[in-house]
Amino acid sequence: MMKEAIYHRPKNNFAYAYDKRTIHIRLRTKKHDVEKVKLIHGDPYDWDKEGWQFQYTDMFLQASDELFDYWLIKINPPYRRLRYGFALYNGDEKLVYAERGFSDEPPLDDIQYYFCFPFLNEVDVFNSPEWVKDTVWYQIFPERFANGDHSLDPAGTLEWDSAQPQQENFFGGDFQGIIDHLDYLVDLGINGIYFTPIFKAHSNHKYDTIDYMEIDPQFGDKETFKKLVNMCHEKGIRIMLDAVFNHSGYYFPPFQDVLKNGDKSLYKDWFHIREFPVKTEPEPNFESFAFTPHMPKLNTENPEVKAYLLKVAAYWIEEFDIDGWRLDVANEVDHQFWREFRQEVKAIKPDAYILGEIWHDSMPWLQGDQFDAVMNYPFTLAALDYLAKDTKNANEFANQVSAVLCSYPENVNETTFNLLGSHDTERVLTLCNNDKQKVKLLFLLQLSFTGTPCIYYGDEIAMTGGEDPECRKCMKWDENQQDLHLKSFVKKLIRLRKTEPAFGSKGEFSIVESSSETNHLVYTKSFNNEVIYFVINPSSKPISVTINGKKATNLWTGKQVSADDNLLHLDAEANDFLILKV
Incomplete structure (x- = not known):
């Protein structure tokens, strides 16, 4: 066995409290290098004359990526504390691995040899809002969803959907327009709205x-x-509202004061100004979002800035009873600010959802003291590469999502925010080269994946659009311009997610089969005694798969499938899917 590939650390995604009684332990090994893993575990204070008392319990192979296998065990220690190590087996070879390295057999006389989970303190359990697991989000870009009150239209507002979206044009979308169309969202099955910013801006x-x-x-x-x-x-x-706390706008009064009064301004320390006078051209001499002179970066370490922004966070919950904050450019704001932000928000509304916009490995923000979840862009990119762009095959997709899922604790994954597109990206149908069957497969994957899914307004009726600003077209309300068949498809998936417990976030996700040759993917979602098999075949040829089971129900068609010797032989048509409850 390759020792260099074996890895564990007693924290974060490798050892964590899942709930007030359950500890999850994860081990990484080289792919296909280990046949079996057992956890060696016992209470650190359980000794007799022969030495430390421990037992062996089997771990299971949770997932595999391109290089590694990931083993998991869910354990309920009677006194909520553990000393532990691992016994790894491959044929006749046995290896014991613990905090001090490797040995042939577990030592009985040295408790310091083993990894330590000192105590499962309930306050340390990662807790995100339970309601999020059952939420299907709908992202609304308010300026482009519906114009319900023309008296509010900014100067120069264009007639609805009369032109292509541009950086500077307005079509008059407003709150009244959203109110007018709430029944549309209810009919679709939506039970969460994520608004891009609604605050006064240029x-x-x-x-x-x-x-x-x-x-x-x-x-x-x-x-x-x-x-x-x-x-x-x-x-x-x-x-859920969008909070832009990393930077303000150019016309934010404190920044205007700095432009006017320079180093005499009372607000000069609200920003990161390198020199005075402040300049925006040819490039800003202050820190800004992506070098944009119209978005100066706020100094969230400044006590006055912090107090102001925390007041904002509290105000919209206290006065309007909003249910969550999505945090723009969250990774560029200091961790201490987010810790105090969480304390402020949760003190007012304990089940408020705090979602960070982070595109990369986010474990530092997901340890229970800052965010409830992040936007799951690694899933987004992997899904689009596999089903929209055809740049990754099923096996590569399986490797990527397995790596993502094993990068976090399971209770983190359960409320991660899964999207296919947004106001920042090309629309999913455009990415699919207008192939609506590909879009259907993507919606199936998104709505059955672990986490909470979000649909970008209009994607469910086959709206198109390239990168910003083309992805911000006006919502099409004329049913003659909507793809009602696609909308019905999405509606049916949402209904299955709500009526089948294993289908949604309560279901545990597992890859069963992935092929680089036929490009098909088989995965399961399981909850209690229910198992649902999903077969996705994006290829141009039919495929046949075999799964274990005595009988199954096709949840999409309602048809029953009978087994032959406890094996179910199934055919998936080209560019199609199966959903089977076994």
Whole structure:
């Protein structure tokens, strides 16, 4: 066995409290290098005259990626504490691995040899809001969803959907338009709305905030917003707002004061200014988002800035009862700010959802003291490469998502935010070269994957669009311009997610089979005694698969499938799928 590939650390995604009684332990080994792994474990204070008392318990192979296998065990130690190591087997070879390295047999006389889980303190359990696991989100870009009150239209507002979206044009989307179409969302099965920024700003996208305490007048006033939130809650829909705390807008009054008064400004330390006077051309001499002179970076370490932004975080929950915050450019803000942000938010609304926009490995933010979840872009990119762009085969996709799932604790994965597209990306149908069958397979994968899914407005009716700003077209409300068949398809998937416990986030995800040759993927979602098999075949040829079981129900067609010697032989048509409850 390759010792260099064997890895464990007694924290984060390798050893964590899943709930107040259960500890999860994970071990990494070289792929296909180990046949069996047992956890060697016991209470650190359980000794007799022969030495430390321990037992062996089998671990199971949870997942594999391109290089490694990941083994997992879920254990309930009677006194909520553990000393532990691992026994690895390959044929006649046995290897014991613990904190001090490798040996042939587990020592009985040296407790310091083993890994330590000192005590499962309930306060240390990662807890994210339970309701999120059953939520299907819908992302709304307010300026482009619906215009319900023309009296609010900014100067120069264009007739709805009369032109292509551009960086500077306006079509008058507002809160009243959203209120007018809430029944559309209820009918689709949506029970969570994620709004891009709604606060007063100069642009149409509103990521350049002028006033964090005021709604942009083109959307309506606070009374209308309160009405919108209340109506959504009555219909079982939660509301999540977008917080841009990494940077403000150019017209944010404190930044305008710095432009005017330079180093005499009371707000000069609210930003990261390298020299005075402040300049925006040819490039800014202050820190900004992506070198953009119109988005100066806020100094969240400054006590006044911190106090102001935490007041913002509290205000919209206390006054309007919003249910969550999505945090823009979250990885560029200091960790201490997010720790205090969480304390502020959770003190007011313990089950508020805190979601960070991070595109890379996010474990430092997901240890229970900052975010409840992050936007799962690694899943997004892997799914699009596999089913939209055809640049990755099924085996490569399986490796990528397995690596992502094993990068975090299971209770983190259960509320991660899964998206196929957003206001920042090309629309999914455009990425699929207008192949709607590919879009269907992507929706199936997204809505059955571990985590909470989000649909970008209009994707369910086959809207198209390239990169920003083309992905921000006006929502099409004329049913003659909507793909009602695709909408019905998405609606049916959402209904299955809600009615079949294993289908949604309560179900444990596992790859069963993936092929680089036929390009098909088979995975299961299991919950209690229920197992659902998903077969995705994006190839141009039919495939046959065999799974274990006595009988099964095709959840999509309702047809029964009989077994032959406890084996179910199934055919998946080209560019199609199967959903089978065994």
